[in-house]
Amino acid sequence: xxxxxxxxxxxxxxxxxxxxxxxxxxxxxxxxxxxxxxxxxxxxxxxxxxxxxxxxxxxxxxxxxxxxxxxxxxxxxxxxxxxxxxxxxxxxxxxxxxxxxxxxxxxxxxxxxxxxxxxxxxxxxxxxxxxxxxxxxxxxxxxxxxxxxxxxxxxxxxxxxxxxxxxxxxxxxxxxxxxxxxxxxxxxxxxxxxxxxxxxxxxxxxxxxxxxxxxxxxxxxxxxxxxxxxxxxxxxxxxxxxxxxxxxxxxxxxxx
Numbered sequence: 001x002x003x004x005x006x007x008x009x010x011x012x013x014x015x016x017x018x019x020x021x022x023x024x025x026x027x028x029x030x031x032x033x034x035x036x037x038x039x040x041x042x043x044x045x046x047x048x049x050x051x052x053x054x055x056x057x058x059x060x061x062x063x064x065x066x067x068x069x070x071x072x073x074x075x076x077x078x079x080x081x082x083x084x085x086x087x088x089x090x091x092x093x094x095x096x097x098x099x100x101x102x103x104x105x106x107x108x109x110x111x112x113x114x115x116x117x118x119x120x121x122x123x124x125x126x127x128x129x130x131x132x133x134x135x136x137x138x139x140x141x142x143x144x145x146x147x148x149x150x151x152x153x154x155x156x157x158x159x160x161x162x163x164x165x166x167x168x169x170x171x172x173x174x175x176x177x178x179x180x181x182x183x184x185x186x187x188x189x190x191x192x193x194x195x196x197x198x199x200x201x202x203x204x205x206x207x208x209x210x211x212x213x214x215x216x217x218x219x220x221x222x223x224x225x226x227x228x229x230x231x232x233x234x235x236x237x238x239x240x241x242x243x244x245x246x247x248x249x250x251x252x253x254x255x256x
Contacts, residue, residue, distance in 0.1 A: 038199065089155075173205045176208060184211050
């Protein structure tokens with residue numbers, strides 16, 4: 001289901017007739033979708049519906065069984081090699097407890113995709129890292145060992161790392177897992193501020209319909225096939241109740 005009135009060249013993500021199977025088990029079937037620059041897309045659906053598989057396909061970690069994916073007009077592996085197209089925050093990123101690395105050093109590692117592991121960072125890149133440390137609220141912890149951080153601070157550090165190379169697109173996989181409702185609200189405000197400051201396109205994968213609807217311009221309802229792709233307030237009540245146990249009146253009604 002593509003957004004009407006926009007051409008393929010306007011899309012930062014273009015998915016066409018996508019199938020993916022693990023062996024004989026079909027996980028994604030006939031997915032077609034466009035994501036346009038500046039949008040925050042929430043990919044929602046039940047566990048096992050194919051959300052994380054879609055993220056892996058966008059990252060070039062998996063190859064489609066059938067159909068195509070383009071990210072910034074190139075196949076995902078090529079977009080990843082460019083280094084400054086996609087940033088990624090995995091679900092429950094590892095904590096390097098026994099690895100002697102500071103917050104600043106970890107964020108600077110996000111430049112490796114752009115400069116190469118042995119490349120030299122430009123003054124502008126290093127200045128951007130310092131700006132990110134401040135913007136994400138971890139500048140006072142810049143010299144702290146990463147293994148000493150709380151979960152909330154660590155999440156912000158990993159987001160800063162994902163944004164170090166100034167990507168156009170930020171992919172988030174279940175970023176609010178294990179966070180209480182107040183923490184989820186705080187994170188969503190933080191994400192909105194970052195998006196506005198950096199001009200990002202965001203793809204946010206979650207099973208939490210209410211949280212995603214609060215911050216996303218578009219929803220993609222995924223359960224093997226794409227059941228819905230439109231603004232949150234237009235999600236049919238029957239579909240919301242069937243798949244998520246939520247009613248449409250609880251969702252944001254405004255359109256973009």
